[in-house]
Amino acid sequence: MVTAIDAIAGIKSGQISCETLIAEIYERIERSKLNCYITLTRESALEEARDVDKRYAEPDFQRKTLLGVPIAIKDSISTAGIQTTCASRILTGYVPPYDATVIEALKREGAIIIGKTNMDEFCMGTSTETSYYGPTKNPHDLTRVPGGSSGGSAAAVAAGEALIALGSDTGGSIRCPASFCGIVGLKPTYGFVSRYGLIAYANSLEQIGPIATTVKDTALLLDVIAARDWRDSTQVKVKTEGPSNYHCSWLNETGIVPGDAISGLRIGVPREFFEGCDPEVARAIWNSIHKFEELGATYEELSMRNMKYALAAYYVIAMSEASSNLARFDGLRYGLREGKDEDWHTTFSRIRGDGFGEEVKRRIILGTYALSAGYYGKYYLKALKVRTLIKREFEEALKTHDILAMPTMPFVAFKLGERIQDPLSLYLADVNTVSINLAGVPSISIPCGFSHNMPIGLQLVGRYFEEDLILRVAEAYEQRGS
Numbered sequence: 001m002v003t004a005i006d007a008i009a010g011i012k013s014g015q016i017s018c019e020t021l022i023a024e025i026y027e028r029i030e031r032s033k034l035n036c037y038i039t040l041t042r043e044s045a046l047e048e049a050r051d052v053d054k055r056y057a058e059p060d061f062q063r064k065t066l067l068g069v070p071i072a073i074k075d076s077i078s079t080a081g082i083q084t085t086c087a088s089r090i091l092t093g094y095v096p097p098y099d100a101t102v103i104e105a106l107k108r109e110g111a112i113i114i115g116k117t118n119m120d121e122f123c124m125g126t127s128t129e130t131s132y133y134g135p136t137k138n139p140h141d142l143t144r145v146p147g148g149s150s151g152g153s154a155a156a157v158a159a160g161e162a163l164i165a166l167g168s169d170t171g172g173s174i175r176c177p178a179s180f181c182g183i184v185g186l187k188p189t190y191g192f193v194s195r196y197g198l199i200a201y202a203n204s205l206e207q208i209g210p211i212a213t214t215v216k217d218t219a220l221l222l223d224v225i226a227a228r229d230w231r232d233s234t235q236v237k238v239k240t241e242g243p244s245n246y247h248c249s250w251l252n253e254t255g256i257v258p259g260d261a262i263s264g265l266r267i268g269v270p271r272e273f274f275e276g277c278d279p280e281v282a283r284a285i286w287n288s289i290h291k292f293e294e295l296g297a298t299y300e301e302l303s304m305r306n307m308k309y310a311l312a313a314y315y316v317i318a319m320s321e322a323s324s325n326l327a328r329f330d331g332l333r334y335g336l337r338e339g340k341d342e343d344w345h346t347t348f349s350r351i352r353g354d355g356f357g358e359e360v361k362r363r364i365i366l367g368t369y370a371l372s373a374g375y376y377g378k379y380y381l382k383a384l385k386v387r388t389l390i391k392r393e394f395e396e397a398l399k400t401h402d403i404l405a406m407p408t409m410p411f412v413a414f415k416l417g418e419r420i421q422d423p424l425s426l427y428l429a430d431v432n433t434v435s436i437n438l439a440g441v442p443s444i445s446i447p448c449g450f451s452h453n454m455p456i457g458l459q460l461v462g463r464y465f466e467e468d469l470i471l472r473v474a475e476a477y478e479q480r481g482s
């Protein structure tokens with residue numbers, strides 16, 4: 001499959017027909033057994049593609065950073081005029097009247113939306129098995145999960161059913177499926193990308209981010225979606241409106257990363273992230289670290305003692321925020337509205353009872369409990385204190401190290417059905433990803449080998465707003481390491 005950067009160059013020079021490229025992708029989707037998509041936008045996509053083929057030479061079109069690139073969008077991101085379900089029955093049929101800021105940015109830069117991808121219901125899960133629309137399968141092995149919750153986006157990119165995709169990451173939902181599907185996924189620093197139009201699961205933790213087959217495509221997409229937005233007050237002003245060629249700033253003319261990307265780099269390797277990790281996964285991560293050493297980096301093992309509390313703190317905070325966010329789904333304003341209206345309590349309960357899946361209900365109940373009078377201090381407040389300790393520990397570790405390296409997931413993709421009956425075992429799978437959301441630091445997952453023929457993901461964590469460095473290091477590894 002062609003990369004997004006090559007496709008754009010081909011389209012801009014008239015060597016690639018955008019319509020043919022997109023028609024081929026739809027053919028692949030039609031034949032696919034993966035179930036990556038909830039909604040396809042074939043007609044509008046092909047129409048836009050024909051327009052690109054006609055007008056690509058116009059200066060306005062030549063200026064568009066993502067001209068003609070077919071992109072898949074996670075179904076938690078609002079798209080005007082296109083059904084947006086969050087993979088839940090309760091939002092089936094809901095068509096947002098507006099675009100998320102990231103979607104506006106993609107359209108401005110000429111990307112073509114080919115569909116909305118499958119995910120865990122309301123982003124709650126690690127395997128894309130809680131979707132109302134059935135699970136997505138892993139392109140490397142159809143009996144295994146693609147990871148979650150952005151499983152549809154990751155599987156689509158890995159299988160050539162889209163060139164690039166957007167996911168959202170609250171506790172690992174971009175990095176986990178990127179790791180399980182053998183591709184690249186980046187969770188930006190909290191506040192880097194606007195969340196306006198992202199259907200909220202846990203606001204204080206989540207970010208929209210890019211999923212792609214190469215680091216350069218990831219950087220290019222990040223550059224576009226990080227557009228400044230006054231509608232998200234948590235966004236930090238780090239760059240100006242529109243693409244800044246941020247992705248190019250670390251590449252020289254030949255496209256090769258300058259030699260200093262890795263030489264002198266100080267890598268921290270926190271021991272806690274290897275506890276309970278599959279030995280083959282750990283070996284692959286260590287091989288990558290030694291590769292970095294050969295390329296001129298130094299590494300040091302370190303300890304981050306509070307990491308053992310991360311999962312508990314994350315789930316208390318995420319579920320508490322979710323219980324409050326999901327109160328808006330009452331059947332009156334959005335989506336599902338069936339049966340006869342009775343008194344408010346009965347109707348509200350029936351719609352929510354029918355509309356939400358089991359995992360969503362479990363989390364609403366647990367979150368409501370954690371926030372209730374008498375328990376608030378014991379659970380929610382305590383979790384917030386732990387969060388501060390975790391944040392400090394990352395800040396400390398990143399004072400003396402430029403980057404931290406560890407496995408994204410402690411194991412490779414597991415079998416469909418293997419963990420879904422036991423929610424706790426699924427929560428435990430997030431052990432290496434959630435602390436990063438609690439701290440708000442940026443992190444990328446890149447492929448670094450195979451175990452049992454399934455891909456392994458290397459996770460690199462950086463300082464706040466140092467996406468640039470993470471991408472440079474990842475790019476150097478992609479070019480020379482693997």
Ligand code: GLN
Binds near residue numbers: 123124149169170172
């Ligand atoms: N698996 C985690 C959860 O279920 C993270 C999901 C996410 O990042 N959206 O909460």
